[in-house]
Amino acid sequence: MNDLTELFNKLFVNFNYIVAATLFVIGLYTVIAKSNLIKKFMGLNIIETSVFLFIVSSGAIVGGKAPIIGEGVSSKTAFVNPIPQALILTGIVVAMSTTAVALSLMIKLYEQCGTLNADKLKELK
Amino acid sequence: MIEFSQHCPVLMTITLIIGGALTPIVSISRKKFSFWWAFFVSLLAFFFCSCAVWRLYTMGPISYWLSGWEPPYGIEVYFDYVSTITFLMTALGILVIVYSKRYILHDISEEKLPTYYTLVLLILGGMVGFSVTGDMFNLYVFLEILSLSGYALIAITEEKLNAMASFKYLVMGSVSSVSVLLGVALLYNVTGTLNMADIALRLQQFGPTTAVYVALVLFIIGFSVKAALFPVHAWLPDAHALAPSPVSALLSGLVIKIGIVGMLRVLYCVYKLGGPVDFTSVTNFMGWLAAVTVLVGAFFAFFQDDIKMIFAYSSISNIGYILMGISLVSFTQPERGYLGMMGGLVHVFNHAIIKSTLFLCAGALIYKTGFRKLSDLRGIGKKMPITCGVLTIAALSIAGIPPTAGFICKWYIILGTIEFGKPIFAVALLLGAMLVFAYYIKIINALFFREPNESITEVDEAPLSMLVPIIILAIGCLVMGIFAYLPLAVIRPAAATMLGLPSTYLPLGG
Numbered sequence: 001m002n003d004l005t006e007l008f009n010k011l012f013v014n015f016n017y018i019v020a021a022t023l024f025v026i027g028l029y030t031v032i033a034k035s036n037l038i039k040k041f042m043g044l045n046i047i048e049t050s051v052f053l054f055i056v057s058s059g060a061i062v063g064g065k066a067p068i069i070g071e072g073v074s075s076k077t078a079f080v081n082p083i084p085q086a087l088i089l090t091g092i093v094v095a096m097s098t099t100a101v102a103l104s105l106m107i108k109l110y111e112q113c114g115t116l117n118a119d120k121l122k123e124l125k
Numbered sequence: 126m127i128e129f130s131q132h133c134p135v136l137m138t139i140t141l142i143i144g145g146a147l148t149p150i151v152s153i154s155r156k157k158f159s160f161w162w163a164f165f166v167s168l169l170a171f172f173f174c175s176c177a178v179w180r181l182y183t184m185g186p187i188s189y190w191l192s193g194w195e196p197p198y199g200i201e202v203y204f205d206y207v208s209t210i211t212f213l214m215t216a217l218g219i220l221v222i223v224y225s226k227r228y229i230l231h232d233i234s235e236e237k238l239p240t241y242y243t244l245v246l247l248i249l250g251g252m253v254g255f256s257v258t259g260d261m262f263n264l265y266v267f268l269e270i271l272s273l274s275g276y277a278l279i280a281i282t283e284e285k286l287n288a289m290a291s292f293k294y295l296v297m298g299s300v301s302s303v304s305v306l307l308g309v310a311l312l313y314n315v316t317g318t319l320n321m322a323d324i325a326l327r328l329q330q331f332g333p334t335t336a337v338y339v340a341l342v343l344f345i346i347g348f349s350v351k352a353a354l355f356p357v358h359a360w361l362p363d364a365h366a367l368a369p370s371p372v373s374a375l376l377s378g379l380v381i382k383i384g385i386v387g388m389l390r391v392l393y394c395v396y397k398l399g400g401p402v403d404f405t406s407v408t409n410f411m412g413w414l415a416a417v418t419v420l421v422g423a424f425f426a427f428f429q430d431d432i433k434m435i436f437a438y439s440s441i442s443n444i445g446y447i448l449m450g451i452s453l454v455s456f457t458q459p460e461r462g463y464l465g466m467m468g469g470l471v472h473v474f475n476h477a478i479i480k481s482t483l484f485l486c487a488g489a490l491i492y493k494t495g496f497r498k499l500s501d502l503r504g505i506g507k508k509m510p511i512t513c514g515v516l517t518i519a520a521l522s523i524a525g526i527p528p529t530a531g532f533i534c535k536w537y538i539i540l541g542t543i544e545f546g547k548p549i550f551a552v553a554l555l556l557g558a559m560l561v562f563a564y565y566i567k568i569i570n571a572l573f574f575r576e577p578n579e580s581i582t583e584v585d586e587a588p589l590s591m592l593v594p595i596i597i598l599a600i601g602c603l604v605m606g607i608f609a610y611l612p613l614a615v616i617r618p619a620a621a622t623m624l625g626l627p628s629t630y631l632p633l634g635g
Contacts, residue, residue, distance in 0.1 A: 031300070037292065044299050051303055055310040084313070087262055091306065094269045101276055102295055108280060109288040121289055 016057035023050035035118045037109070041102050048095045052088045059084030126176075127184070133177035134204040135189055137170045137215065138254040142270075144169070145246030149239040156238045163222050163242035167249065171215040174253070177204050178212050182615075185628075188259070196259070197323035203259030206619035206628065207389055207470075211253045213477055214379055218249040220594035221371045224485055227590050231492050232282045232369040241281060245375070248274035252379055256386055261309045261319045261395075264387065268305060268351070272298045275380055279368040290363035297360045301350035305387070308343035311336045312395075321395050328395075333402045341404055344391045345411070352384025354411075354448060355418040358441050362425075365437040370488025373433060374481035377440045382473050385447055392451075393623040398459050411452040416553040418445030423560035430498045432487045435564060436480065439523065442557055443476045449554065450538040451623075453545045459624040463632050465541025466620040471612050472534035475605055479522045479530055482598040486516035489587040489595065496581070499568065504577030508584045511592055513572045515599040520565040522602045525558055530605035533613070 011018060023046055030043025059081035067079040110116055113124055144166030152159035180187060187204040190196060204211075222245060229241055251271025258264055276298065280291035313319055315336050316327040328337065346357075353361040365377050396402050422442030429435045450469020454462035489512045490505060491497050506513040522529035525536075535558060542550040586592070605612050618628035 031296065040296060044296060044303075047300070047303055051307050051310065054307070055313075058310070058314050083319075084310075087310075087313075090262070090266060094266065094302075097273055098269070098295070098299055101273055102292065105276070105280055105288050105292050105295065109292065112285050112288060 016060075017054060020050045020054035020057070023047075023053065037106055037116045037118060037121075040118070041099070041106075044102075045095065045099060048091070048098075052091055052095075055084045055091075056088050127180070130176045130180040131187060131189060133173040133180070134187055134208070134211075134257045135191065135202045137173035137177070137211065138202075138250055138257065140166060140170045140173060141218075141246050141250030141253060145243045145250055148243040148246065152239045152242075156235050159239040159242045160222070160226050163246055164219070166246055167215060167218045167222050170249070170253070171219055174211050174215045178209055181206065181209065197318045197320040200263060201259035201320055201322075202257050203321070204257050206616075206622050207386065208256050209615060209619065210382065210386060210473060211256050213474055214249060214252050214256070217375070217378060217477065217481055218245070220597060221245065221374055221481070221485075224374075224488070224591050224594040225371045227588050228371060228488055228492055229369060237281065241278075244274045244278045244281070245372075247271075248278065248375060248380070252383055255383055259321050261312065261321060261324065264390065265302065265306050265309055268383070268387070269302055271380060271383060272302060272351075275376060278372045279364050279376075281372075282369055284367060286363070287367050290360075290367045294360045294364040297350050297357065301347040301357075303347075304343045305347035308340040308347065308391075311340035311343070315340075321390065324395050325397055325400065328401050331401075337402055341391070341396060341402065341407060345388065345407060348384040348387040348391070349411075349414075350384070351387065352381050352444050352448065353418075353441050354384075354444065355414050355421055355441075358418065358421070361441055362434060362437040365440060366431060366433040370433070370484050370491065373437075373488075374484040377437065377484060378477040378481035381440060381444055382447075382477060385444070385451065385469075385473055388448075389451060389623060393625075398454060398456060398462075398625045403456050405454065405456045408452040408454055411448060412547070412550060415445045415448035415452060416550050418442065418448065419553055419557035420445075420560075423557045423564075427560060427564045430500055432490070432497055432499055432502065432568070433484065435499075435568065436483045436487060439483075439561065439564075440476075440480055442561060443472070443480070443523070445557070446535060446538055446554065447472045447476065449550060450534075450541060453541050453547070453550075454624065455545070459626055460630075460632065461545055462541070462624055463620060463626075463630075464537055464544050466623055467613065467616060468534045468537025468539075468541050470616045470620050470623075471537065474612055474616070475522070475530040475534050475602075478598055478601045478605060479519050482515060482519040482595055482602060483523070485591070485595045485598065486512050486519065489591050490516075492591065493584050493587055494581050496578075499571045501578055502581075503571050503575035504573075505581060505584065506573035507577065508581065509586050512587050512595065515595045516572065517569050518599045518602055520568055522606065524562040524565045528603070528606050530602045532606060533609040 027043045027046030031040050034040050061078050061080055064078045064080040067082050113121060148159050148162055151162050181204060189202040191200040233241060248271050251267045255267035276291050276295045280288045312324055315331055316324050318324055350357045365373050396404055419442050422438050426435050426438035447469045450465045453465035490502055496502050522531040525531040539551050539554050621630035622628050
């Protein structure tokens with residue numbers, strides 16, 4: 001029984017990781033199972049978001065301050081790690097560019113083939 | 126000169142990326158000027174790269190701190206022996222750009238020229254940056270720069286299936302990039318740093334936790350997709366065969382090698398042989414996958430009629446050879462992996478030269494005849510003797526016939542498998558080599574010895590701007606084979622440092 005409470009405690013403390021993992025799996029399912037290419041790509045975006053959530057939340061501290069030394073913040077007080085946030089800012093830019101490229105590809109695909117359904121596109125080939 | 130060469134690794138990356146970004150602006154009034162601009166930028170990058178390589182071989186690896194911040198706090202650019210592949214990248218970049226001058230107007234309209242050259246320079250910049258960075262997150266960023274330019278380059282023509290091939294590559298590529306990012310994040314969470322050398326140091330302290338193993342597996346998955354290892358190779362044939370030929374040369378010659386460089390960096394620079402994490406179970410598994418990859422690639426290539434499709438499948442097969450070479454490592458006795466590592470690294474170089482020759486020759490044939498099937502191209506050898514002659518040299522090279530480039534690396538890899546005590550791998554590799562030989566004989570036979578196709582009687586030799594790059598590359602194929610000690614001498618320190626041996630290491634009798 002004690003083990004179980006401990007497990008639940010651990011799960012509760014790390015619930016941000018659980019949310020990230022769930023989102024990752026939802027995204028992966030969408031990429032694999034959906035036949036519409038736009039939906040497939042939205043699944044990819046969900047995967048990316050889950051990774052971003054994982055990274056950002058790993059740098060966060062409850063009640064942490066911005067890491068700028070000034071009033072009320074010294075090197076001794078708890079502050080949020082800024083590096084994951086900087087990384088994810090870059091990551092979001094990259095994800096946005098990937099989305100832009102993918103959507104323009106899909107416009108081209110639709111103009112050329114008249115459908116965005118993966119199964120129908122396979123038949124066209 | 127010494128002071129200047131210190132800055133070269135970062136200068137060549139910046140030159141290519143900024144040069145690429147400026148291409149549409151400088152060619153705003155005359156679209157054709159974009160060629161000369163791209164040519165100039167790639168020459169400049171090649172010059173910087175030569176300086177950096179010169180310094181590497183006279184004074185050892187270059188560690189450059191961006192804006193003077195000392196690593197691990199700042200970003201480090203680290204030019205070591207593996208980074209010599211940038212020399213190949215910039216040199217091939219120049220040849221591909223020269224080749225594109227005439228060829229690319231066959232595939233795209235003049236309006237799109239600046240876009241095309243921008244993307245070529247960006248893909249080169251991404252690859253160069255990827256190979257010289259010493260920072261895990263930059264690895265991810267450069268991976269995305271080169272992948273995004275790659276997707277766009279495949280879809281740049283108006284052909285019907287290109288967008289589909291590009292989209293397939295994009296989905297696979299995005300999943301692989303995300304898994305690399307997740308790996309970086311896990312390593313950062315464990316060690317609290319992003320600098321590769323620093324991660325290697327701190328891993329000693331933290332030991333092999335589960336997160337470290339998971340990160341390793343994520344890296345391997347991510348880079349396997351980029352390198353087109355067997356179960357995740359399905360995107361490659363369409364993407365490489367349908368892209369415009371110079372782009373195919375870049376993708377097949379260099380971009381798939383990025384996966385290999387990434388694996389080398391992660392396995393042998395971050396995790397390190399003899400380090401806290403014993404990853405030989407992973408590399409053993411990779412060895413088996415590589416053996417399957419060699420056979421699968423060679424097998425499917427055999428049934429293709431489209432000449433570029435054959436080359437694309439053959440790329441899969443050759444990636445198998447390279448991965449086999451670099452995965453034959455023993456955790457406690459690094460010397461045992463030496464031969465395989467040598468072979469794998471030399472094959473990275475040789476395959477890049479050979480495969481780009483093949484794709485550029487195929488491009489010349491397609492440019493002149495408009496056909497891409499072997500059955501339509503039959504008998505073309507008499508009309509285009511230079512192109513087909515070069516294609517024959519490259520085909521013999523990739524089949525591994527002795528005086529050409531392909532022989533020495535396959536020889537080393539097979540010796541490596543026997544030295545490592547895995548003769549079954551040698552059998553797979555030899556079987557693959559025989560299949561490769563069979564289908565390249567098929568190509569040579571179709572080009573020279575079959576009855577000419579009536580509809581191609583009017584064809585003459587390809588223009589000079591296309592012949593010069595392929596002849597230079599063919600000379601490269603021969604030189605790398607006949608003077609095989611040259612590439613071996615260049616690669617030797619890289620192989621030794623990857624295995625954690627001193628860079629001057631020589632095996633007994635070697």
